[in-house]
Amino acid sequence: MPWSCGIGTRVSQVAIDGAGDGVPDSAQRGGGTGVTGMWMFLATDAMGFGGLFIAYGILRVRADVWPDPRTRLALAPAAAMTFALLASSLTMTLATRAVGLRARRVWLLVTLALGIAFLAGAAIEYAHLAMGLSSDLFASTFYLLTGFHGLHVLVGLVGVAFMLRSRFGAQALETMGLYWHFVDAAWMAVFSLVYLWPAR
Amino acid sequence: MSDSADTAQAARPRGAAIAAMFAALVLLTSLELVVVVVLGMDRAERITTLAGLLMAKFMLVLLFVMRARVSQLVVRLALAAIALAATAAIVLMLETVFRVGVS
Numbered sequence: 001m002p003w004s005c006g007i008g009t010r011v012s013q014v015a016i017d018g019a020g021d022g023v024p025d026s027a028q029r030g031g032g033t034g035v036t037g038m039w040m041f042l043a044t045d046a047m048g049f050g051g052l053f054i055a056y057g058i059l060r061v062r063a064d065v066w067p068d069p070r071t072r073l074a075l076a077p078a079a080a081m082t083f084a085l086l087a088s089s090l091t092m093t094l095a096t097r098a099v100g101l102r103a104r105r106v107w108l109l110v111t112l113a114l115g116i117a118f119l120a121g122a123a124i125e126y127a128h129l130a131m132g133l134s135s136d137l138f139a140s141t142f143y144l145l146t147g148f149h150g151l152h153v154l155v156g157l158v159g160v161a162f163m164l165r166s167r168f169g170a171q172a173l174e175t176m177g178l179y180w181h182f183v184d185a186a187w188m189a190v191f192s193l194v195y196l197w198p199a200r
Numbered sequence: 201m202s203d204s205a206d207t208a209q210a211a212r213p214r215g216a217a218i219a220a221m222f223a224a225l226v227l228l229t230s231l232e233l234v235v236v237v238v239l240g241m242d243r244a245e246r247i248t249t250l251a252g253l254l255m256a257k258f259m260l261v262l263l264f265v266m267r268a269r270v271s272q273l274v275v276r277l278a279l280a281a282i283a284l285a286a287t288a289a290i291v292l293m294l295e296t297v298f299r300v301g302v303s
Contacts (some may be wrong), residue, residue, distance in 0.1 A: 040278050043277075046285045054293065056293075058296060079229075083229070135257065146249040188258060193293075197246075198236075
């Protein structure tokens with residue numbers, strides 16, 4: 001019965017929203033299956049990140065030598081990338097709460113630009129690093145963690161770009177926003193552990 | 201409309217709340233940089249401070265930016281799993297760091 005009620009509510013809501021910008025705003029009424037499904041996905045994804053972080057911590061502590069991150073990595077560009085991702089999270093929030101499809105698209109476009117800037121920063125950083133994937137344990141874990149996160153950003157960018165090309169609803173935007181904020185939160189952990197925590 | 205849905209609508213952040221949330225995130229990130237670059241803490245203090253700042257940022261994003269605090273039961277279960285994974289990662293790493301010996 002709850003499912004049939006949900007469908008009925010959704011249909012009537014779409015009919016009501018048809019008089020406006022055509023975007024059903026079900027997310028404002030508590031979200032739906034998309035949002036719940038995204039939360040479930042994020043829970044499993046968080047465990048993936050958590051497993052990597054635990055492996056990173058154990059490898060780091062057990063290593064005979066672990067270089068200070070500041071001797072290998074440039075902190076200023078990484079901090080700039082962090083602020084870019086934070087800003088993109090803000091613009092995604094603004095897109096989620098914006099009224100009207102056009103305003104949402106503008107904020108999504110800014111989010112897309114900031115996400116691309118983040119990935120460009122990561123690519124430039126990779127190009128300038130004096131270490132390869134198999135140089136040592138520090139390098140391997142660095143590329144694994146940042147690469148895994150970068151892949152998430154890339155998937156998010158594809159999703160945002162897809163939304164820009166389509167006529168999306170508020171619930172879809174809310175779902176996309178959840179994913180993007182999670183990617184931001186994951187970067188906070190990567191930034192702190194990989195770039196900031198001091199060497200032994 | 202359910203109570204939780206009404207709560208979610210009522211809890212939708214206003215402009216000032218959004219600005220405050222992201223100002224706090226920027227401030228906490230800046231504090232992390234200050235701890236690493238400016239302050240001359242020893243290793244154990246620095247790691248503990250950074251872990252605390254990280255947890256604060258993480259909870260801020262989870263509870264206020266992702267608005268997990270106003271979500272449904274299923275979402276809360278998923279949130280519990282996320283929190284469990286994050287907490288286990290941080291605690292295990294801290295435990296290992298201190299067990300091996302700092303500074």
